[in-house]
Amino acid sequence: MKSEPQVYSISDLERDKQTIWDGVRNYQARNFLRQIQLGDLAFFYHSNVKPPGIVGLMKVIETDVVDPTQFDFNSQYYDPKSYLQSPRWQTVTVEFVQAFETIISLIKLKQEFSDNELLVVKKGNRLSVMPVATEVAKKILGLVS
DNA sequence: GCCAACGTTGGC
DNA sequence: GCCAACGTTGGC
Numbered sequence: 450m451k452s453e454p455q456v457y458s459i460s461d462l463e464r465d466k467q468t469i470w471d472g473v474r475n476y477q478a479r480n481f482l483r484q485i486q487l488g489d490l491a492f493f494y495h496s497n498v499k500p501p502g503i504v505g506l507m508k509v510i511e512t513d514v515v516d517p518t519q520f521d522f523n524s525q526y527y528d529p530k531s532y533l534q535s536p537r538w539q540t541v542t543v544e545f546v547q548a549f550e551t552i553i554s555l556i557k558l559k560q561e562f563s564d565n566e567l568l569v570v571k572k573g574n575r576l577s578v579m580p581v582a583t584e585v586a587k588k589i590l591g592l593v594s
Numbered sequence: 595g596c597c598a599a600c601g602t603t604g605g606c
Numbered sequence: 607g608c609c610a611a612c613g614t615t616g617g618c
Binding site: 475476477561572573575 | 598600
Binding site: 451453495496499555572575576577 | 614616
């Protein structure tokens with residue numbers, strides 16, 4: 450799950466302990482959010498910074514959360530075409546688990562994984578939420594220690 | 595700052 | 607339904 454750290458960083462999550470992962474406005478990314486199961490772990494990825502990469506780990510503590518910002522007129526994520534009776538955007542609530550001591554940079558990820566193994570290293574992939582296979586996730590965690 | 599790789603919009 | 611124009615993401 451990607452976030453630009455100047456908008457919301459792993460440090461912010463550590464401070465807040467938990468957060469609703471709001472603002473996703475891409476249907477493919479939303480569909481991935483819908484597939485997330487309670488208790489799933491997720492990597493926190495810092496995008497649009499130097500260097501980009503995975504900076505920590507979090508845990509999903511609530512699924513099928515209606516993104517409140519879609520109904521918030523003052524939010525940049527306000528969606529006038531979404532209705533209270535049938536919300537368009539669902540997301541999850543995540544809990545802080547761990548901030549890695551060093552970033553696992555995108556460069557490192559590209560060295561370790563093919564774009565078939567790990568979607569985030571695929572050229573042109575701009576989705577802010579992507580699935581990671583369990584075996585790949587284990588290997589990534591292995592890079593931390 | 596550039597630009598590739600998308601996704602979205604709207605005229606037809 | 608097609609597709610040109612436009613907007614956005616995000617690595618580089």
